[in-house]
Amino acid sequence: MLALGKLLELTLAGREPAQKIQLTVDGVQMRWLSEGALEVRPAQARDNGADVLLSSGIHGNETAPIELADRLLHGIARGEIKPRTRILFLFGNPEAMRRGERYLEQDVNRLFNGRHEQSIGPEAMRAAELEQLARTFFSVPERSRLHYDLHTAIRGSKIEQFALYPFKEGRQHSRAELARLRAAGMEAVLLQNKTSITFTAFTYEQLGAESFTLELGKARPFGQNQGVDVSRLETRLKQIIEGNEPATEGLDGLKLFSVAREIIKHSDAFTLHLPADVENFSQLEKGYLLAEDIAKTRWVIEEEGARIIFPNPKVKNGLRAGILIVPTTDVGLA
Numbered sequence: 001m002l003a004l005g006k007l008l009e010l011t012l013a014g015r016e017p018a019q020k021i022q023l024t025v026d027g028v029q030m031r032w033l034s035e036g037a038l039e040v041r042p043a044q045a046r047d048n049g050a051d052v053l054l055s056s057g058i059h060g061n062e063t064a065p066i067e068l069a070d071r072l073l074h075g076i077a078r079g080e081i082k083p084r085t086r087i088l089f090l091f092g093n094p095e096a097m098r099r100g101e102r103y104l105e106q107d108v109n110r111l112f113n114g115r116h117e118q119s120i121g122p123e124a125m126r127a128a129e130l131e132q133l134a135r136t137f138f139s140v141p142e143r144s145r146l147h148y149d150l151h152t153a154i155r156g157s158k159i160e161q162f163a164l165y166p167f168k169e170g171r172q173h174s175r176a177e178l179a180r181l182r183a184a185g186m187e188a189v190l191l192q193n194k195t196s197i198t199f200t201a202f203t204y205e206q207l208g209a210e211s212f213t214l215e216l217g218k219a220r221p222f223g224q225n226q227g228v229d230v231s232r233l234e235t236r237l238k239q240i241i242e243g244n245e246p247a248t249e250g251l252d253g254l255k256l257f258s259v260a261r262e263i264i265k266h267s268d269a270f271t272l273h274l275p276a277d278v279e280n281f282s283q284l285e286k287g288y289l290l291a292e293d294i295a296k297t298r299w300v301i302e303e304e305g306a307r308i309i310f311p312n313p314k315v316k317n318g319l320r321a322g323i324l325i326v327p328t329t330d331v332g333l334a
């Protein structure tokens with residue numbers, strides 16, 4: 001296998017490859033751009049005009065997505081996967097990956113869309129670099145742009161695999177992309193209704209990509225991801241990359257949710273009234289006191305059919321400590 005196919009090994013060892021560009025037997029160019037960043041470019045005659053950004057390791061302890069990206073890269077480097085798309089592989093937070101931690105000082109996924117400029121430290125610098133790498137990759141006109149940012153969650157979930165679809169004023173969510181996600185094994189999609197500071201929010205809002213955060217199961221250390229079944233996603237990704245994706249029709253039971261409220265932690269007095277092992281998508285009854293914070297702030301459930309995802313009272317003050325979601329319909333999709 002070509003040495004650049006071992007991007008994960010290089011990244012975990014903190015090594016820079018001696019040779020930055022390599023060609024597979026089929027003339028696919030692999031180019032190392034920076035730590036944890038590698039571009040794959042098919043021979044011009046085979047290029048189908050699609051650009052695909054696959055990021056993982058934005059949170060260093062979410063290893064199933066990193067292993068998935070590693071398998072795809074190995075397949076390309078061995079000539080077993082024959083890409084027709086340009087692909088940018090990004091490992092988001094290499095130092096956190098080496099330490100097996102979500103982040104070092106700051107959550108990288110809260111530093112996009114300008115936030116890194118108001119901050120210092122390794123993660124702010126990395127977010128700026130990731131934005132630049134994505135901006136350059138998605139700068140070629142008249143090509144389709146797709147970004148999947150692959151994650152696993154801190155806790156178990158009543159709905160195992162789901163996607164979060166960013167929001168931009170005046171832009172409609174795409175039914176075709178949702179059908180593609182359904183075919184890739186996603187059971188639910190959360191349609192966001194305001195702008196955000198995540199990586200996919202950046203590529204969606206500023207670079208015109210179709211962008212999704214994909215949650216694939218529960219976060220576990222490297223080598224312990226047998227319980228995370230990414231087979232349908234992996235098959236679909238290979239098909240997207242090889243340009244032989246079967247036509248997808250309909251949403252086929254895909255559950256759609258919208259954001260009712262983001263629970264923001266304002267102070268150290270923030271208390272979340274949920275058991276530590278509560279699962280994502282747990283239902284909350286109307287009238288339930290979900291959280292309390294400084295100045296007698298109370299978060300009481302008012303919505304019919306409300307569910308909670310990503311509850312986390314340990315986030316830094318000012319950040320999202322959970323999302324209250326409600327079921328929605330496909331009305332409004334493009």
Ligand SMILES: O=C(O)CCC(=O)N[C@@H](CCC(=O)O)C(=O)O
Pocket residue numbers: 059109151152153154155164198200213309310311312
């Ligand atoms: O399990 C959790 O609480 C967090 C899992 C995770 O990392 N999710 C992403 C979602 C990003 C988005 O909102 O698009 C995150 O919190 O960064």
Ligand SMILES: [Zn+2]
Pocket residue numbers: 058059062151152153
């Ligand atoms: Zn994550």
